[in-house]
Amino acid sequence: xxxxxxxxxxxxxxxxxxxxxxxxxxxxxxxxxxxxxxxxxxxxxxxxxxxxxxxxxxxxxxxxxxxxxxxxxxxxxxxxxxxxxxxxxxxxxxxxxxxxxxxxxxxxxxxxxx
Amino acid sequence: xxxxxxxxxxxxxxxxxxxxxxxxxxxxxxxxxxxxxxxxxxxxxxxxxxxxxxxxxxxxxxxxxxxxxxxxxxxxxxxxxxxxxxxxxxxxxxxxxxxxxxxxxxxxxxxxxxx
Numbered sequence: 559x560x561x562x563x564x565x566x567x568x569x570x571x572x573x574x575x576x577x578x579x580x581x582x583x584x585x586x587x588x589x590x591x592x593x594x595x596x597x598x599x600x601x602x603x604x605x606x607x608x609x610x611x612x613x614x615x616x617x618x619x620x621x622x623x624x625x626x627x628x629x630x631x632x633x634x635x636x637x638x639x640x641x642x643x644x645x646x647x648x649x650x651x652x653x654x655x656x657x658x659x660x661x662x663x664x665x666x667x668x669x670x671x672x
Numbered sequence: 673x674x675x676x677x678x679x680x681x682x683x684x685x686x687x688x689x690x691x692x693x694x695x696x697x698x699x700x701x702x703x704x705x706x707x708x709x710x711x712x713x714x715x716x717x718x719x720x721x722x723x724x725x726x727x728x729x730x731x732x733x734x735x736x737x738x739x740x741x742x743x744x745x746x747x748x749x750x751x752x753x754x755x756x757x758x759x760x761x762x763x764x765x766x767x768x769x770x771x772x773x774x775x776x777x778x779x780x781x782x783x784x785x786x787x
Contacts (some may be wrong), residue, residue, distance in 0.1 A: 601781055
């Protein structure tokens with residue numbers, strides 16, 4: 559079945575460092591891809607999405623490019639801040655599938671130190 | 673702003689108790705979902721509903737049931753709580769439709785401890 563694999567955390571960075579969180583997927587067809595973020599004490603919220611190959615999703619300085627050839631959707635940010643400390647979830651949704659239920663990765667915890 | 677409200681932030685129950693987790697959304701969303709979140713396992717879908725009085729099993733429905741009597745409210749029921757149901761429970765909602773269904777709005781979660 560469809561699945562999402564993320565790099566294991568936790569990831570600890572200093573402020574202004576470059577961030578990459580790897581995400582690869584296994585799916586039939588052409589899924590939509592997402593990154594959700596969960597700040598401490600809160601529920602998840604959508605960070606960015608891409609719906610077709612070579613699309614780039616971006617928000618709040620974060621970017622991810624839908625790479626069909628490598629089945630990847632890596633999350634990047636050029637300069638992280640302490641406020642980016644959170645858990646990040648990669649997810650996919652099969653368009654035309656069973657109402658597009660999301661399949662989530664296990665999450666990667668990011669801690670940014672001042 | 674879309675708001676998904678879960679009735680309790682923390683809950684402590686005893687083994688064998690019947691437990692109700694309540695979720696209310698105020699954006700007239702058709703779709704509602706219950707997930708549990710465990711360290712190292714991520715989010716797993718328990719049940720979902722696309723309409724009033726409608727429910728479908730997710731990936732891990734065993735030991736749970738749900739109720740959707742009104743569009744805005746989706747309840748998760750643990751008929752007889754067990755210690756392996758200690759977890760963070762997240763409710764989510766979304767609009768119907770292929771594109772809009774992909775954006776889920778989550779509540780803040782209920783941390784349930786079963787002793």
